[in-house]
Amino acid sequence: MNPRTYYELRREARKVPDEGGYSLQDAEMNPGIIRMVVAKVVDEDLLRKMWEPFGKPPHADVGDVERLSYGLMSGCDVIADATSSAPNEEFGCVVFHPPYFGSAPQSESGADLSLVGEWVDYCDAVARAMKNVWKVLARRGFVAAVGRDYRAGCRRVRLDMVYLDAMDGMMDLEEVWVSEPDVVLIARKI
Numbered sequence: 001m002n003p004r005t006y007y008e009l010r011r012e013a014r015k016v017p018d019e020g021g022y023s024l025q026d027a028e029m030n031p032g033i034i035r036m037v038v039a040k041v042v043d044e045d046l047l048r049k050m051w052e053p054f055g056k057p058p059h060a061d062v063g064d065v066e067r068l069s070y071g072l073m074s075g076c077d078v079i080a081d082a083t084s085s086a087p088n089e090e091f092g093c094v095v096f097h098p099p100y101f102g103s104a105p106q107s108e109s110g111a112d113l114s115l116v117g118e119w120v121d122y123c124d125a126v127a128r129a130m131k132n133v134w135k136v137l138a139r140r141g142f143v144a145a146v147g148r149d150y151r152a153g154c155r156r157v158r159l160d161m162v163y164l165d166a167m168d169g170m171m172d173l174e175e176v177w178v179s180e181p182d183v184v185l186i187a188r189k190i
Contacts (some may be wrong), residue, residue, distance in 0.1 A: 006185075009173060009174075010176045013175075013178045014176075018030055027103055033177070034095065036185075041092050045142065047090060047141075048066060049089070050067045050068070051070070051087060052067065052068070052069040052094070052097070053086070053098075054099060055068075063170075069077035072107035072112050081109070082129045084128065090137070090138040090141070091136050093142050095143075096145040097147070099114035100148075100152070101152050101155075113125055126166050140189075141188070144186050145167070147162070149183065151182070159183075167185075172187060174187060
């Protein structure tokens with residue numbers, strides 16, 4: 001995927017209204033992102049099913065969009081590892097917000113991305129999960145990949161670039177939203 005396209009879209013990015021009620025220190029995202037995703041599903045008359053492959057217990061109302069959360073912590077609809085499995089159904093959208101490299105453990109499972117110690121292994125796991133996203137997206141479906149630019153020890157982590165690499169050849173980037181410090185990449189299945 002061409003980084004120039006990404007930077008052009010980022011300059012024109014829509015700002016997500018800050019709804020509060022979330023913790024950046026716990027790597028939570030603004031609930032306004034979920035509301036904008038749901039509005040996009042409804043506005044585009046897409047299949048009203050959303051998958052969160054690294055879901056946490058719901059923190060935003062999804063209206064009449066059916067939500068399925070995968071995760072390795074209690075409170076998720078399905079306890080599963082999204083880097084190695086995906087639901088056997090289609091979704092109109094996927095909210096992709098994996099645990100961050102170098103973050104505090106999100107679960108006690110050895111498959112938890114927050115426990116991956118090597119950068120290359122983390123990027124490989126994100127790419128495997130993105131392939132599972134591609135498999136479940138319905139025709140015209142989209143992914144909203146949420147991440148940020150941060151430091152993990154001495155490493156600068158650019159999740160936007162990791163996501164672009166993982167999407168390459170499978171999805172086309174259409175737009176970018178911002179909710180500081182997060183960026184949301186909206187991409188469609190090719």
